[in-house]
Structures are given as structure tokens and as C-alpha cells.
Amino acid sequence: MTGPGVAVDPIAWDPPFDWSCLFGRAGRVEVELGSGKGMFLKEAARRNSETNYLGVERAGRYYQTALERLTRADATNVRLLRADGLGVLARWVAPHSISCLHVYFPDPWPKKRHHKRRIFRPALLALALRALAPAGEFRVATDHAAYAEVIRDLFADESRFMPCPWGSDDAERLPTNYALKWERAGRPLWWARYHC
């Protein structure tokens, strides 16, 4: 591994992040919440070497797997933080300082009594609007039809986000572990992009 390493130790930083210091260079910043095993981050960082990526993963074992994968890939334009995604947007991301927010295959929590655990809720959209720079983008995907409807409704209720089409063959739809898993299982996937 060259450079400062992929793992971000929050103890070493004062919020909000100074992106140039965190990445050791200036540049466009994109954030992924719920990075899982880090497949999207690895592929995005490889394809877009001029972009800086921060991944946020709450679960220790997924965080560890992603960290190992990204370190092995020698990905110098990625940082990974073990934390809650909403908390990171609220505390660590300076207003209007990122270009794109990615949330792929968020846990659907299908039981009604668990819906409050879902990451998609009005607070997420409010925090995203605070974090995104003008003309920034929010990208999302899910295999869960009912959750897709909830997410669509949340965006429809927030007039500052505008949907923009995402063709099925778009090269920017990068693989994630869950995208591949559900594709193999034959489930239809819903991908969406929203501009602010």
C-alpha cells in the first residue's frame, strides 16, 4: 500500500473532513453509504482515478473485508470509514462538498416493525441535499420492489431532487456484491439517479 492507507481513523481527524487532507490531493469527492464488501469502491476507483471516494460501512466484518480488498487493490483514491452513514453525512461531510452519493442495495428490512431501521427516510434526503454540491447526484439501486417504491416516493416528495434516466446498459452502473448476487438469482433490479 502506498500513501496514507485506506482506513480512516476518526480519532485522527476533526469534523468535517478536509477532503484535500484526507485524500492527499484536491479533486471531486463521491461518498458511498453501506459499502458492504467494497466491490463498487474498488471498481469505481479503478475506472475513475481522478475521483476521490469515501466508503462508509457500519458492520465490522464487511468493513474489514472491504478494507482488505481495497488495500490489496492498492487503491490510493479510496478511504473507508467504519461508521453510521447518516451520522457521517451529518457530522463529517461539509455542506455542498461532494459530487455524488451512492447507496446500493440498502437493507430492505421487510418487516413493518423494522421499517424504522431503513436508511432511506426523509432525514437521509435532507442530509444528502446538505452534502451534495450544486448539480450533485444521488445514485441508488435495490432488488426489493416495495422498498424501491418507498424510495421513489421519498424522492418524489423532495422537489429539489430531479430524476434522470439511467439506461440498462449504462457503463456507470458498476457491479456490487449484491447486484451480482441478485442478478444471478434472476431478480429484477431497480437503478435510479437523481440530480439536485
Ligand SMILES: C[S@@+](CC[C@H](N)C(=O)[O-])C[C@H]1O[C@@H](n2cnc3c(N)ncnc32)[C@H](O)[C@@H]1O
Ligand atoms: C445489503 S448490503 C449491500 C452492500 C453493498 N452496497 C452491495 O451492494 O453489495 C447493505 C450494507 O449496508 C450496511 N449498512 C446498513 N445501514 C448502514 C448505515 N446506516 N450506515 C452504514 N452502513 C450501513 C450494511 O452493514 C451492509 O453492509
